[in-house]
Amino acid sequence: MKINTDYHIPVMLQPCLEGLDIQANGSYVDVTFGGGGHARAIFEQLSPKGQLVVFDQDPDARNNAWEAPNFHFVPANFAFLRNHLRALGLPQVDGIIADLGVSSHQFDTAQRGFSIREDAPLDMRMNRNGGQSAAALIASADEQKLASILYEYGELRNSRALAAALVRQRDNAPILTTFDLIKALERFAPKFKDHKFYAQVFQAFRIEVNQEMQVLKDFLEQAAQVLKPDGRLVVMSYHSLEDRLVKNFMKRGSFSGEIEKDFFGNVQKPLTEVNRHPIVADAQECERNSRARSAKLRIAKRNG
Numbered sequence: 244m245k246i247n248t249d250y251h252i253p254v255m256l257q258p259c260l261e262g263l264d265i266q267a268n269g270s271y272v273d274v275t276f277g278g279g280g281h282a283r284a285i286f287e288q289l290s291p292k293g294q295l296v297v298f299d300q301d302p303d304a305r306n307n308a309w310e311a312p313n314f315h316f317v318p319a320n321f322a323f324l325r326n327h328l329r330a331l332g333l334p335q336v337d338g339i340i341a342d343l344g345v346s347s348h349q350f351d352t353a354q355r356g357f358s359i360r361e362d363a364p365l366d367m368r369m370n371r372n373g374g375q376s377a378a379a380l381i382a383s384a385d386e387q388k389l390a391s392i393l394y395e396y397g398e399l400r401n402s403r404a405l406a407a408a409l410v411r412q413r414d415n416a417p418i419l420t421t422f423d424l425i426k427a428l429e430r431f432a433p434k435f436k437d438h439k440f441y442a443q444v445f446q447a448f449r450i451e452v453n454q455e456m457q458v459l460k461d462f463l464e465q466a467a468q469v470l471k472p473d474g475r476l477v478v479m480s481y482h483s484l485e486d487r488l489v490k491n492f493m494k495r496g497s498f499s500g501e502i503e504k505d506f507f508g509n510v511q512k513p514l515t516e517v518n519r520h521p522i523v524a525d526a527q528e529c530e531r532n533s534r535a536r537s538a539k540l541r542i543a544k545r546n547g
Contacts, residue, residue, distance in 0.1 A: 253280030254535045262477040262542035269337035270294040274321035279307040300370040322461040335471045344481040359441045362422040367449045377448045397447030467513035472547035493543040514543040
């Protein structure tokens with residue numbers, strides 16, 4: 244079974260497989276199917292009694308699926324993990340993997356609007372069949388909302404000035420393409436660091452368009468509920484906002500990082516970390532796949 248590396252090269256494939264601790268007859272879920280790299284490698288380790296469920300809301304991802312009695316493709320956002328697993332008769336599973344962020348295919352498909360490299364419609368939706376595009380968001384949000392998005396999700400300290408510039412620009416002409424957005428903010432781009440600046444801007448609007456932080460919270464809470472005792476949760480993140488949520492939830496059972504206790508003083512947390520510190524890709528993988536450079540892999544198991 245060949246992995247479609249033209250669509251997306253799976254990051255830290257072997258550490259992910261080891262983290263899942265795959266049992267041949269077990270049931271596993273890949274909530275970010277994409278090109279199917281991680282999923283195919285998992286499937287190859289399963290017996291006919293094992294089950295693999297994959298999620299992806301991007302219609303393009305379905306082209307990478309295959310037919311098998313024990314393989315199930317769910318064309319939905321992983322925020323609805325629990326309900327779909329119940330519908331498939333799998334209320335509990337042995338392992339779940341999530342490779343967060345945008346796939347190489349989505350970045351490389353210009354018309355999706357994720358990349359700063361080419362002029363394209365300013366879309367940024369993971370699921371193009373619904374929701375508000377980035378262009379529609381920028382056209383309709385007030386200045387305070389735009390500043391909040393840029394500050395919280397882009398971690399840009401001059402977010403108010405950026406928001407004001409966007410409002411001035413859209414009053415003159417609509418911001419409809421990726422290059423329109425870049426041009427509206429070009430005077431703020433630091434010399435020699437413009438690529439990072441625009442990446443932060445695009446990240447901010449992408450996160451808001453797709454509600455990525457809330458979706459991640461919903462997923463983590465449901466993952467802890469559907470895992471069997473000692474079942475594994477493997478999550479790979481690519482920026483500090485995602486990683487902070489994953490780390491806090493795995494370490495302390497809350498997204499704020501505060502430890503919650505019951506009436507008797509017992510710590511309330513559903514997961515225990517398998518690796519205390521995040522796993523990162525080695526130099527050889529980073530050389531082969533630039534996306535691996537920012538990846539952080541965290542693994543936890545469900546408490547009994």
